[in-house]
Structures are given as structure tokens and as C-alpha cells.
Amino acid sequence: TITLSTCAREAGDFLKALELITAAQESFPVELRNSATYARLLSSAIGIHYIRGEYTRAEELSDQALSIFDERTEASAQAAILWNASLAADANQDVTKALLLAQRAAGLYSESDDRRAEGQLRIAISWLFTRQTPPNSLAAREQLVRAEFLLEHSGTALDLASLETEFARVEWLEDNFELALKHATSALSRLSVSKDRLQSAEA
Secondary structure, eight states: OHHHHHHHHHTTOHHHHHHHHHHHHHHSOGGGTTSHHHHHHHHHHHHHHHHTTOHHHHHHHHHHHHHHOOTTSOHHHHHHHHHHHHHHHHHTTOHHHHHHHHHHHHHHHHTSSOHHHHHHHHHHHHHHHHTSSSOOHHHHHHHHHHHHHHHTTTOOHHHHHHHHHHHHHHHHHTTOHHHHHHHHHHHHHHHHHHOOHHHHHHO
16 A cells, blocks of 8 residues: 555655555554554655645654654664654654654664665755755755765666755855855756756755
8 A cells, every 4th residue: 555655645646645545544454553564654744735735734744653662663763754754743843853763764764775765865854954044055065965875876867867966055154155056056067857847946
């Protein structure tokens, strides 16, 4: 069900994705609702509510999911829950909580062999650092350097465009406008193939 929901979400059918997850949640045995599998269902639901702009519901589910897992929950499930919980916290204007959750998720990914997921997450962490008051561009740059290393062989063109867009943001914050423009232009060049409108608008 989680896989089917992911397919529906990536195809843009968020309503169908949520219907699949909700049906699975409702049919899940009560005595197993503290399991890693149920936590994964909640994690998927958090991501869909976030995409749909239902941030309060996403954060409610985040708190529920975070209370479920323990040391017996596999690391990848914990990391996915923490990452989605971070997105929900940021959407509700709690950057400090979002950063803490994302850093915990990155720590778990660093113990796995999922280099791409860790790289993508470190780009997100960099973005959170730039949204602090004042922005912490030094910490943001450190995350991007790590992400660049992780994504060198595992990242897609979209991942690398996202990386360059964040490098551009950091350079812009440090008044390095020519270098910022170079990164942003390179990102747009990568995106001309994938035609990702949201990423292109960001760049």
C-alpha cells in the first residue's frame, strides 16, 4: 500500500495517495499500531498532507509517529518519519524544531548506505540554516559540501540542480553575487532537461 501510494503521489494524484494510506491505517490491527510498519504509514500520510498544504494535520501525525518508534524501529523508518516531521514543523514556522528533527534524520541516514537520501536531506538542512535569524550561511555551506560529496555519483540531475540552487542562495547571502548567479544559471541548465517547474522557479 505504501508503494502504491508513493506511485500515486509521484504521478500527482495526491487524493488517491491519501485514500490508500488512510484505508490502510483504518484497517491496521490496533495491537500492531506501535509497529515500524504503522509508523511508515503515518510517515507517508505526513508527506501527503504536507504536499496538500494541510500543515496542522501533518504536524499532528508527526507527533503521533514520533511517539511510536523506539530503538527497535529500523533506522530508515525513523529517518523518514523525522524528515517528514521536520517538513511539517517548518511549514508551521518552527524552524528550530525543524532543524533539530532534520539533523537527527541525517545522523540516521549517515549510518546507512543511502547516500542519495542523506545528500537530499543535507540540502534541506542547508536551506533551514539560511532561514534562521540571522541566517547561518557557514553552517549551510558545510551541509552543502557534504551533500555534494554524497551526490557526486548517486544524485540525479534534479538533485544536483537543487544543490546548485542552494549554493547560489548561500553565495547570495554572503554578497558573492557573481558566483551566486553562476550556480543558479548552472542549475537552470540542468533543469532544462527535466523541465521541473517548481525547481526552475526556485532557481
